[in-house]
Amino acid sequence: MNNPLNLCTDGLIISMWLFVIGSSTTSQANVLFDNKHTILLGSLEKSVITQYFHKDKCIVLIVEDDTWTTNKELEHYYSLLSLILVSSIDICRDPYLVESIVSAIDSGCYSYILRVAEPKCVLKSWGESQLSYNVHTFQRVSPKMFATISNHQKDGSKIVDEFYSLPEAELSSNIVVAVFGNESLEWPVTIYTNNFYEPMSSADREPKVFLDRWNELNGFELQADLYADKILDLQGKELKVAVVDLLPYAELRRFIGQEAQILKHFCAHRNCTIKGITDEWFWGEIFENGSGNGLLGMVFDGRADFGIAGVYGWASVFRHTEFSASYLHSGVTLLVPKPVKVGGWLIPIFPFSSEMWLAYILSVIVAGISMHIITMATIKYTRFAEVVLKRGMFLTAVDTAFRALGLSVLQQPSTPLVPHTPIRHLFTAFEILYLVFCTVYAAELASYLTAPQYSKPIDSLEDLADSGMIWLGEHYGWVYSLLDVDTPSILKIVDHFKVVTFEEMDKLAGTGMYGLIVEQLAGGHFSERQYLSEKIIAQSHIMAEYLYDSPVITIMRKCSPYREHYNELIGRLLENGLLLFWEAEAARVYMSSWLQTALKSAIKVNMEDEARALTLSDCLGMFLLLAFGLFTSSVVFIVELWIIRQKNNTKD
Known part of the structure; x- marks a missing residue:
């Protein structure tokens, strides 16, 4: 043995x-x-x-x-x-x-x-x-x-x-x-x-x-x-379901919505009854002392058997609760302010990107330094010293700077350069360079003058992080999916999240200065957000990239005896398409169809791009440059007169 x-x-x-x-x-x-x-x-x-x-x-x-x-x-x-x-x-x-x-x-x-x-x-x-x-x-x-x-x-x-x-x-x-x-x-x-x-x-x-x-x-x-298997017939047992009102997922008072239908279907097949419960903490939290509040807390401590409210696969929550099989897919993004028309005074800057402007400025500096060095070398080492000195170009720093700046806009010298000198050949090379610069600038400027120009839209996570825009939510549950991500852009976005009450959100949403949460379900419908109005949607667009997306699940108590049967039901519902049908039904019957249409239209950024006649505002930037030049020259002229007068008084 x-x-x-x-x-x-x-x-x-x-x-x-x-x-x-x-x-x-x-x-x-x-x-x-x-x-x-x-x-x-x-x-x-x-x-x-x-x-x-x-x-x-x-x-x-x-x-x-x-x-x-x-x-x-x-x-x-x-x-x-x-x-x-x-x-x-x-x-x-x-x-x-x-x-x-x-x-x-x-x-x-x-x-x-x-x-x-x-x-x-x-x-x-x-x-x-x-x-x-x-x-x-x-x-x-x-x-x-x-x-x-x-x-x-x-x-x-x-x-x-x-x-x-x-x-x-x-x-x-x-x-x-x-x-x-x-x-x-x-x-x-x-x-x-x-x-x-x-x-x-x-x-x-x-x-x-x-x-x-x-x-x-x-x-x-x-x-x-x-x-x-006692779950096959629960003999009228009461199941407690924690609910956060968020159509088309669920609503507690009438117990309607896509996820509510799943539980109704479950109890219809397993002979049980449903009691919906909630508190004022929305999704809630689970604390280290073993207590909790909201939907998560009620499921964790046994006050609820199930929790429904568009719950995503939050890794931190999985330690303490049970996840059902996932069903369909949802994503969270933001309703952000639309791009605005850029004022005419910025139009002269638009044709070049920041990199092009940097290259242009560096080329002017290099041109000035090169012309000055070549002029000094010509005077010292060539037979053209006397005639170059007589012309008096590129000899001083101030003269060189102004002539290089004039060259960059294809301005010809007031007197011809000395023929056959190195300075003449270098000047011609720079003329060709700035001819290309000016041609490209003029072509781009023409396109900017014929169509309205808008600020860059916020369409990606990087855009949102760089903008520094504050985005609003009624509970930290909206950032649970981002807490375990350590990329710099996501960390910035999480830092910019602000929890406000619905009353505060109603006031702040209309200012057009904040990002507002919108959630899109698998069927293309958007979850209900009470602060959305015609005015707010009209002045906003939906960010193209999701903040995050995830399969949706129902949470249960850890080791729930209902999990296996509940997951079997989800599998059957996915096969016959009822989940998508229930989503569409909830959106059609219990939600605003106008709001759904408006949000779908807000996905695309609508901007005017047709050719139009020039207006005075389009030339504002050029007039400002002219005014700046006149003002600067006048100030310099007055300062020069004052300096000369002071010198004359000193001599007397």
Whole structure:
């Protein structure tokens, strides 16, 4: 016979982690069952495992004694299973029990055989391992448990009631308890399951539901299905749904919308009822102390079974809640101010980009320096020194600067340059360069003068970050999808987000100075935003690039027993197209069709681009340049007269 602690038995890998906590104490009841009960226990456990646990990846066996090894038949049977053993002298005081359960869960083991005096301690530890804020495991499956209780030490019925009355018991429909030592000698074991249908808060709730009786000779008396799928018929159970009003997803008061229809459909098929709940915190938050508010907080702490409100796949939330299968796709962008017509005084600047203006200015500087250096070299090293000095061009810094500036706009010197000199050849080369500059500038200027010019639209994340525009939302939930992104542009955008009330948003939206959130669903419809009006949409356009986009999900309590059936329903709804139909129906029946049309038209930036007659404002920039030149020359002339007068007074 193979030892059950061997890692390999009959070609099967047996995962067995032995956590033995503490040492033997006094003659406290370390052995919970006498030999007769041990034999019965082994036979019952074998029967249950064979019938209901045989397809499970592995089983977690949690015991408070070592009597399981005294039954050689059971020992051999367990050696054929993939098993994780958690053994402790006192399971309720075991400081490592939570850690042991987390290790088992991370190994993919979700089925439990409990042979302990107080099974409620195991269920509490399982709840802490899955539901607390600080203990994280990404595996989340509703547990399947089989516990055995003896009536010899304590009222077994009371133990069962305490076990099934724990809040954690609501997260599993598959908790079965076998009570040994009832009044019937023919049927010494009574089988119960948890009352999954009535809420814990119900005053007259009976925690346990009788399933069957068992003896070693005949097996189960009623041949009941111990692990029947209770989700198939919830018997009118009330499911609490946290809702944030956001059509076409959902609205609480009438319980309408796309996601509300999913839950209505679920309860129509599974015989349950819906109670919508909300608070004033919108999507809310989950705090490190284990509390929470809003939709996320209500689902996390068990006040709600489901949460719907266009929830995206937020990574930080996934640690503490359950995500349904995703359905369709939505994206969040901004309604930003339209590009405005640029004033005529800027038109002279438009033909060149900033890089071209920089190249142009550098070429003027290089031209001036080059002409001055070549002139000095010509005077020093060539036979043209006398005639070059007589012409007096490019000899001083001021003269060189003004002549280089004139050359850049194709202004010819007042007197011809000396023929055949290096300065003449260099001047001709620069003339060709500036001929190209001026031709390109004139061509671009003509196009800017014939059509209205607008400021650059905000159409991308980089544009939004560079603009420094503040964007508004009623809750930080609008930036949850951006919090884990560390690119510089996204960090700037998050810093520019401002939370305001709807009343403040109504006032600020009309100023045309802020970005306003709009969300587009898979069917092309936009979610309802109460601050949007004809005036605001008319002066705005929708940013072409999404701030972020994501599949939409329903959130549930971690390890929710409804997840599998709910995901099956979502798959069927996606196949037959009902989700898109419900989106369109909600937008058509409950939302403003005018608003939907206006937002769709705002996707495109409408700007006039037809040729038009010149106006005085188009020439404003040129007139300003002329005025600047006249003013500067007048000031310089007056200063020169004053300097000359001061010199004359000094001489006198």
